[in-house]
Amino acid sequence: MNICVVGLGLLGGSFSLAIQKVHKRARIIGVDRNTAHANKALELGIAHEIESFETGVAKADLVILATPMNVMVEQIQPALDHIQDRAIVVDLGSTKKDICEACVSHPKRGRYVALHPIAGTENSGPEAAFGELMEGKMMILCDTEKCDADALQYIELMMQALQMNISYMNSTEHDLHIAYVSHLSHISSFALGLTVLEKEKNEKNIFAMAGSGFSSTVRIAKSSPEMWAPIFEQNAGNISEALEAYIQKLKEFKDIIDERAKEKSLKEMRKANEIRRVLQGIPQ
Amino acid sequence: MNICVVGLGLLGGSFSLAIQKVHKRARIIGVDRNTAHANKALELGIAHEIESFETGVAKADLVILATPMNVMVEQIQPALDHIQDRAIVVDLGSTKKDICEACVSHPKRGRYVALHPIAGTENSGPEAAFGELMEGKMMILCDTEKCDADALQYIELMMQALQMNISYMNSTEHDLHIAYVSHLSHISSFALGLTVLEKEKNEKNIFAMAGSGFSSTVRIAKSSPEMWAPIFEQNAGNISEALEAYIQKLKEFKDIIDERAKEKSLKEMRKANEIRRVLQGIPQ
Structure with missing residues (x-):
């Protein structure tokens, strides 16, 4: 064969x-x-x-x-x-x-x-x-x-x-859902890596302060640009929608933080914790 | 003792x-x-x-x-x-x-x-x-x-x-840098988990489509709300600044995606790839 x-x-x-x-x-x-x-x-x-x-x-x-x-x-x-x-x-x-x-x-x-x-x-x-x-x-x-x-x-x-x-x-459904479940997490990671690199020109601060949480969230910022640029291009509409929702969620978090709204903050994080149950079903 | x-x-x-x-x-x-x-x-x-x-x-x-x-x-x-x-x-x-x-x-x-x-x-x-x-x-x-x-x-x-x-x-410097290198990545993860959970009411889509990249970026969305809410409250000013920078970076990514600007997209991701060198210095 x-x-x-x-x-x-x-x-x-x-x-x-x-x-x-x-x-x-x-x-x-x-x-x-x-x-x-x-x-x-x-x-x-x-x-x-x-x-x-x-x-x-x-x-x-x-x-x-x-x-x-x-x-x-x-x-x-x-x-x-x-x-x-x-x-x-x-x-x-x-x-x-x-x-x-x-x-x-x-x-x-x-x-x-x-x-x-x-x-x-x-x-x-x-x-x-x-x-x-x-x-x-x-x-x-x-x-x-x-x-x-x-x-x-x-x-x-x-x-x-x-x-x-x-x-x-269905291929159309696939592209919509994958924008949220995969493509968005790659962009969140690329953007997080860039934000930190741009702020921390002196990398010794990153070395001194970065733990496994940081490593985990920026790990996929190492991914191949040559692979990802065409994906972002082809799924632009869905990714743009997912990014809009993500930016909106981050703005809500920023408001909560600016207002020191501790009860709201607890409530949002407890909802986010539900991801624990979901992650148990995902192969690593 | x-x-x-x-x-x-x-x-x-x-x-x-x-x-x-x-x-x-x-x-x-x-x-x-x-x-x-x-x-x-x-x-x-x-x-x-x-x-x-x-x-x-x-x-x-x-x-x-x-x-x-x-x-x-x-x-x-x-x-x-x-x-x-x-x-x-x-x-x-x-x-x-x-x-x-x-x-x-x-x-x-x-x-x-x-x-x-x-x-x-x-x-x-x-x-x-x-x-x-x-x-x-x-x-x-x-x-x-x-x-x-x-x-x-x-x-x-x-x-x-x-x-x-x-x-x-210095404690003041500590709080500024840790907002970028640790606190921001926790919020990015909480917000990502929430965005996906809210979109994907039918969790079978998450199970079917989530890979190790998704797991990695949302892992710390499992963190304790009771631990994190007081941190966000005490470091609110610095975290708000870091979140603002992160939201700005995500908006830039969204513009790049909306414009199908492949060269710019490649350029940003190549910059983000520099995190690989930084991560090599961080204990897991």
């Missing part, structure tokens, strides 16, 4: 390593515009050979797109153009509406399964990849009513073999 | 357990208005006996105040009133200006050392205490020029025995 992984970074690399554990005879054809990443992927066993996009896709039984979101939206049509008749294409992108729309009228639409693995780290590149990243995590499948039954079944089976949990969503 | 720990929660309890490792013969006198906490502390070996505030303080060679910030500000004067002549009082509070001001004219001011351990978790109460919480963490000592030399030396020695790093700061 030939699997073509387009984009040999954290996600593409981790999928390749995970798939090789369940598909012992899988041959991974890597595609990457970045030669250093391609060579590193060969060295790490993430890919067995490197090909151009067209050749790699044409040779594959399964194509996994794992490039930045804007690139994938441009790659989905050519990928469907070049695959063999019964091959399958998936993407691992964090937004789903644009990419689903980009191929909605393609004659081979049924061969495409839109995926969003809720898995990642703040690190990037092939060196950051590891075969256990997907285990126990959620895989969201979008607009599955547009998939051929055999393609969908195969992908569902593979995700279960990778020990992932599966959930189903 | 008698050590009186006032407030037998996460911090007081963890200090008690840590001190017992370096002071094998220390007798811990616990003080807590909450009878259930007091009993639990006895059971867990956090305290060897329970006394009233006045009796506990009067019997002690060292008094450790570890109650909510507003309570400590009220306790510092009575503590100094009731200690033996050569005994020492410390507090473990997250703001330092108000408590230092509250006892600045006390005849025994020299016996007080103002401490802020940069250590904690999102959990609270005696059950959350553990003897290793302080190891490798930073202890900030404030306004040490007002301490008697012997009291200061003793506390410095004890902190080093507890494997803590020491830094020195």
Whole structure:
């Protein structure tokens, strides 16, 4: 079985390593515009050979797109153009509406399964990849009513073999909810990192005063700008709405603090504490 | 040696357990208005006996105040009133200006050392205490020029025995910087938790979509409201300034997203990535 992984970074690399554990005879054809990443992927066993996009896709039984979101939206049509008749294409992108729309009228639409693995780290590149990243995590499948039954079944089976949990969503709904649950927390973290860096020009104050709470909230401010800028662009409407709600909530907190309104402050924090129950259900 | 720990929660309890490792013969006198906490502390070996505030303080060679910030500000004067002549009082509070001001004219001011351990978790109460919480963490000592030399030396020695790093700061400066580096990240997390909980009334969407990035940024939204409300009250001016800067930064991000200004977005995130270097210097 030939699997073509387009984009040999954290996600593409981790999928390749995970798939090789369940598909012992899988041959991974890597595609990457970045030669250093391609060579590193060969060295790490993430890919067995490197090909151009067209050749790699044409040779594959399964194509996994794992490039930045804007690139994938441009790659989905050519990928469907070049695959063999019964091959399958998936993407691992964090937004789903644009990419689903980009191929909605393609004659081979049924061969495409839109995926969003809720898995990642703040690190990037092939060196950051590891075969256990997907285990126990959620895989969201979008607009599955547009998939051929055999393609969908195969992908569902593979995700279960990778020990992932599966959930189903409409791509438009997906993009709205993910703006709140994932994209917003990344922006809150980027903005917090910037606010503190700009205030504390003398970093010794950060070193002296920052604890695990600070580290935890700014951890994802280390995330790849090249990955996130296209996500923010494609999901701009929903993210803007989520940011507006977040800014509003922060203004309410600021009013509470300015007014020294301790009872209100307690009440808001107790409501926020409910997140404890929610977090217990989320794999780390 | 008698050590009186006032407030037998996460911090007081963890200090008690840590001190017992370096002071094998220390007798811990616990003080807590909450009878259930007091009993639990006895059971867990956090305290060897329970006394009233006045009796506990009067019997002690060292008094450790570890109650909510507003309570400590009220306790510092009575503590100094009731200690033996050569005994020492410390507090473990997250703001330092108000408590230092509250006892600045006390005849025994020299016996007080103002401490802020940069250590904690999102959990609270005696059950959350553990003897290793302080190891490798930073202890900030404030306004040490007002301490008697012997009291200061003793506390410095004890902190080093507890494997803590020491830094020195003026209490006013402390409160300004800690607003940015610690208090702001707690509010950003509380507000993020609330924004998502209010949007996602159907929690299955959170379960399906939340990954480790979300968990990380909202982890400290689980923190104790009873601990944080008094901190926000006492450091209101500085926190309000920090929140204003953070809201401003988020508005800039929102503009970038509304304008689909990808280059600006990349630039801001690359600046935020500098936090990676800073975080490497912070103990987890």
